[in-house]
Amino acid sequence: MLNNRLKIVADENIPALESMFGHDVLLQRVAGRSMTAEHIKDADVLLVRSITQVNEGLLEKATQLKMVGTATIGTDHIDQHYLADRGIPFFNAPGCNADAVVEYVLTVIHNTLFEKGMELAGLTVGIVGVGNVGGRLYERLRKLGINVLINDPPRERQGDEGFVNLETVLQQADILCLHTPLVKDGERPTYHLLAEKQLSTLKSGVLLINAGRGPVIDNDALLTFLEQRDDLTVVLDVWEDEPRLNPLLVARTQIATPHIAGYSYDGKLRGTHMLRCRFSEVFGVAQPEPLSSYLPQASVHQVHVTNDVAIHDLMNLVYDPYRDDRALRKTLFGDNQPQQFDLLRKNYPIRREFSSLEVLGVTDRSLANCLKNLGFTVNLA
Ligand SMILES: NC(=O)C1=CN([C@@H]2O[C@H](COP(=O)(O)OP(=O)(O)OC[C@H]3O[C@@H](n4cnc5c(N)ncnc54)[C@H](O)[C@@H]3O)[C@@H](O)[C@H]2O)C=CC1
Ligand SMILES: O=C(O)C(=O)[C@H](O)COP(=O)(O)O
Numbered sequence: 473m474l475n476n477r478l479k480i481v482a483d484e485n486i487p488a489l490e491s492m493f494g495h496d497v498l499l500q501r502v503a504g505r506s507m508t509a510e511h512i513k514d515a516d517v518l519l520v521r522s523i524t525q526v527n528e529g530l531l532e533k534a535t536q537l538k539m540v541g542t543a544t545i546g547t548d549h550i551d552q553h554y555l556a557d558r559g560i561p562f563f564n565a566p567g568c569n570a571d572a573v574v575e576y577v578l579t580v581i582h583n584t585l586f587e588k589g590m591e592l593a594g595l596t597v598g599i600v601g602v603g604n605v606g607g608r609l610y611e612r613l614r615k616l617g618i619n620v621l622i623n624d625p626p627r628e629r630q631g632d633e634g635f636v637n638l639e640t641v642l643q644q645a646d647i648l649c650l651h652t653p654l655v656k657d658g659e660r661p662t663y664h665l666l667a668e669k670q671l672s673t674l675k676s677g678v679l680l681i682n683a684g685r686g687p688v689i690d691n692d693a694l695l696t697f698l699e700q701r702d703d704l705t706v707v708l709d710v711w712e713d714e715p716r717l718n719p720l721l722v723a724r725t726q727i728a729t730p731h732i733a734g735y736s737y738d739g740k741l742r743g744t745h746m747l748r749c750r751f752s753e754v755f756g757v758a759q760p761e762p763l764s765s766y767l768p769q770a771s772v773h774q775v776h777v778t779n780d781v782a783i784h785d786l787m788n789l790v791y792d793p794y795r796d797d798r799a800l801r802k803t804l805f806g807d808n809q810p811q812q813f814d815l816l817r818k819n820y821p822i823r824r825e826f827s828s829l830e831v832l833g834v835t836d837r838s839l840a841n842c843l844k845n846l847g848f849t850v851n852l853a
Contacts, residue, residue, distance in 0.1 A: 543743035569739030598645025601652030654685035715813035
């Protein structure tokens, strides 16, 4: 129980704050893109998502701020130096939605290959950025016996092994997945990591997936490249200049989604829960109930299949990327395209992770193992 009610100013799209923080705090919800210094001026805690730039301009009036949290993995919207200078503890939610992103990537890979009449076995997947997301993608693919090339210079410099250079990944990958943070300066910037020169070295027929941050690919260079080469298949969840999209680039993609790769309900609640745990540490109050007590059962939580089930069908039962793709394409040509982009994200339907689906009826052990390795809950018949 807190003696004085702490004031939390929070993005309107962070779910479950009411149930996880209870009535002992005063909660003010604000639209993330419209947050101003005036909103924050008497806040004790600020909780944001990726669309709020947290910097001196936003925080200059917030003299009693004691904690800043972002319910996201990415931190490129936060001026961490400024927070450190002011001694304000800052937390993100590392790994909160990593499984959601991995499952987005696996689902778009399986759907895309199915449409081309191809199989994943025998192809080489390249992963650039092997942290929470890239690392988990690597593990799931390795368990499936897929050849994976990984590139992560910061980890390599720390002494981790098994990495190759970026050039090798670009030249050899049949499927290329980008999972670096957006870093604009320093020794290893990722801004425009894939520009004209790098794109020109990609293998013919490659499937390129960006579910990291838009500016990691030079979007103008990508569009020019796609206008010249039609053998490339591109899946983009993130865009330069979000929420404003270039319809010409969208038109050249196989699957286009509005920065929702990480938007599983599980991942979003995990993000809130992580911040709630940090809040307990900062303010010395009791920890919350475990995450499982806030997560409802999935609306489709069991499915009976036979051994000839198509894996992409099972994936689509949990998450259908073409639903998001269709919704995004409908918004492209209105004056209010950026607002529509934000609305798709704000009103995103509840989507669960593979583990929420129990697959019954499989008798083939290798299929059962494959489904388990992909992340499904499997009960062998
Ligand atoms: N589309 C979406 O909905 C989501 C996007 N993201 C984005 O994905 C990024 C990655 O997420 P996590 O894996 O959780 O982050 P992480 O911080 O765990 O891992 C990032 C990895 O990238 C590596 N890296 C940094 N610079 C690099 C470079 N120049 N070349 C190659 N690797 C480099 C780091 O060493 C680290 O291992 C986030 O920073 C965020 O921007 C994250 C979640 C959801
Ligand atoms: O966690 C991250 O990093 C992400 O990219 C989030 O999924 C983005 O979601 P919003 O914070 O923009 O709602």
